[in-house]
Amino acid sequence: MVKMTIAEKILARHSGNDAVIPGQLIECDLDLVLANDVTAPISIAQFEKLGIGEVFDRSKIVLVADHYVPNKDIKSAINAKVMRDFALKYGIEYNYDVGTSGIEHALLPEQGLVTAGDLVIGADSHTCTYGALNAFSTGMGSTDIAIAFATGRAWFKVPESIKVVLSGQPAPDVSGKDIILSLIGMIGVDGALYKALEFCGDALDAISMEQRMTICNMGIECGAKAAIFVPDSKTREYLDGRAINEARFYEPDDGAEYAQTIEIDCSKLEPVLAVPHSPSNVESVSQHAGVRLDQVVIGSCTNGRIEDMRAAAEVLAGRRVAPGIRCIVIPATQDVVSKCLEEGLAKIFIDAGCAFSTPTCGPCLGGHMGVLAPGEVAISTTNRNFVGRMGDTSSKVYLASPRIAAASAVLGRIGLPSELG
Amino acid sequence: MIRGRVHRFGRDVDTDVIIPARFLTSSEPVFLAAHCMEDIDPTFASRVEAGDIMAADENFGCGSSREHAPLAIKSCGVSAVVAKSFARIFYRNSINIGLPILECAEAVDDISDGDIVSIDTASGTIVNETTGNSFQAIAFPEFIASIIESGGLVEATMAKLSGQRSER
Numbered sequence: 142m143v144k145m146t147i148a149e150k151i152l153a154r155h156s157g158n159d160a161v162i163p164g165q166l167i168e169c170d171l172d173l174v175l176a177n178d179v180t181a182p183i184s185i186a187q188f189e190k191l192g193i194g195e196v197f198d199r200s201k202i203v204l205v206a207d208h209y210v211p212n213k214d215i216k217s218a219i220n221a222k223v224m225r226d227f228a229l230k231y232g233i234e235y236n237y238d239v240g241t242s243g244i245e246h247a248l249l250p251e252q253g254l255v256t257a258g259d260l261v262i263g264a265d266s267h268t269c270t271y272g273a274l275n276a277f278s279t280g281m282g283s284t285d286i287a288i289a290f291a292t293g294r295a296w297f298k299v300p301e302s303i304k305v306v307l308s309g310q311p312a313p314d315v316s317g318k319d320i321i322l323s324l325i326g327m328i329g330v331d332g333a334l335y336k337a338l339e340f341c342g343d344a345l346d347a348i349s350m351e352q353r354m355t356i357c358n359m360g361i362e363c364g365a366k367a368a369i370f371v372p373d374s375k376t377r378e379y380l381d382g383r384a385i386n387e388a389r390f391y392e393p394d395d396g397a398e399y400a401q402t403i404e405i406d407c408s409k410l411e412p413v414l415a416v417p418h419s420p421s422n423v424e425s426v427s428q429h430a431g432v433r434l435d436q437v438v439i440g441s442c443t444n445g446r447i448e449d450m451r452a453a454a455e456v457l458a459g460r461r462v463a464p465g466i467r468c469i470v471i472p473a474t475q476d477v478v479s480k481c482l483e484e485g486l487a488k489i490f491i492d493a494g495c496a497f498s499t500p501t502c503g504p505c506l507g508g509h510m511g512v513l514a515p516g517e518v519a520i521s522t523t524n525r526n527f528v529g530r531m532g533d534t535s536s537k538v539y540l541a542s543p544r545i546a547a548a549s550a551v552l553g554r555i556g557l558p559s560e561l562g
Numbered sequence: 563m564i565r566g567r568v569h570r571f572g573r574d575v576d577t578d579v580i581i582p583a584r585f586l587t588s589s590e591p592v593f594l595a596a597h598c599m600e601d602i603d604p605t606f607a608s609r610v611e612a613g614d615i616m617a618a619d620e621n622f623g624c625g626s627s628r629e630h631a632p633l634a635i636k637s638c639g640v641s642a643v644v645a646k647s648f649a650r651i652f653y654r655n656s657i658n659i660g661l662p663i664l665e666c667a668e669a670v671d672d673i674s675d676g677d678i679v680s681i682d683t684a685s686g687t688i689v690n691e692t693t694g695n696s697f698q699a700i701a702f703p704e705f706i707a708s709i710i711e712s713g714g715l716v717e718a719t720m721a722k723l724s725g726q727r728s729e730r
Binding site for chain 1: 574576578579582583584586587588589601602620621624625626627628629630632633647649650651654655658659703705706714715716719720723
């Protein structure tokens, strides 16, 4: 019998095969198809060309207005309207608009729309986030999504897998963000190109579901097609009572073949940054302590969940953002906003001198709500620091965890929480 | 047969520099073309001529899933992209919208900015007319070649759907 990785098992089941092997081209049935206000308009135009008059399943398409909402200008308003009109016309059940919406990759797991064993495609590269729930999820472009709207199917080339064994107990200032940045630093921005990452190891006991989502979210930054965690009691606990559909948990077979095995001792990791202009330029925070900042962003599909808000608030409580620094805190979903209010985190942020906003992807991609001027420098909990990503091409972005970003906001320069008096 | 002047790029050209997010509120080909490569080479859109070819090192098109990136490249008149490797979403997107892409590390090593290159997309033969060297790109699997032949994924799917209807 063929021994399979988690990615191979999920793809085998969805393609109706007993087994699949890396390199095999297959067609799969999809459990969920996602698009947002940037990518859906092209998908919709392509879908309409087919002229078939109905989508494959109204309950398996999710539309999320998150990138440029609340609408930043007339063009973005038109895009959101195109998506809204499409949802009404075809009776799309999961259409998240301003007021119920949030950043897609925080929203879908939170709302129970994705579960273990699912095969999900989304017109957004960070769709790989749901691997934290033991699902195979991957980003595609608008035309692949358009065809999936119509057929509920997509073609895949079965990827080889890279096994990432996480061991040891991470130090308190070391988060999921530091783990994934450290991995990207080790293997580079194309280190997992065309491959699936599979995470396992005894460190999982210390890595929460939300931290796992941060890790899987940035799998794409080393080129990964999917990033999947083995399931454990935390996975089951998270999905129990939340997931709408029945979970199917997948463990790899003993003897499954991997392209590579990478071992990371989390107890040896330290807080890190990705310095401009690549997520793979990973160096320790202490090496860059002292870099002067103009802006701090805490949020995004990478680090905008409630645990991230708590981590930032713990550092900011009773402190003030340094003069001259703009600190922008953006909870990823309405539920996270609500919890920030209930738990008193919103007051901590506001008292510290932070801007506290409604959910949006906004500044992460230089869209709105925190675009950088020429020469400005930011530390951000987002996922990319490419040239011009957050604004002018001469601006710079350092990527970090919420605790490091919050400490840097208070210090007015890059630094560690331990440096705060 | 494609023949054109080469614009040579390095490795890890990301979709944010191919078409920056500030332009993503539009999906109009002409608008996207006017801003193609703006954040890596502000003069590119004004210099590029119909039929020109792009050549790049590893991991071309990494980052975001935005289909606006291959759309911008195609719309500004680029006839093909040759790279040592492509980021996988960009690779799919290019095939889906009918932008010819070829993987060939040896050819890229041979090609300099401004070289004249001709490409036979059907056979995958790449000839650098400036150096006189010729190369063979990695062939597409049959399944993908059929999407390219149809002119893109929408066209391939329409053909498949009409085939299914006529069978009924």
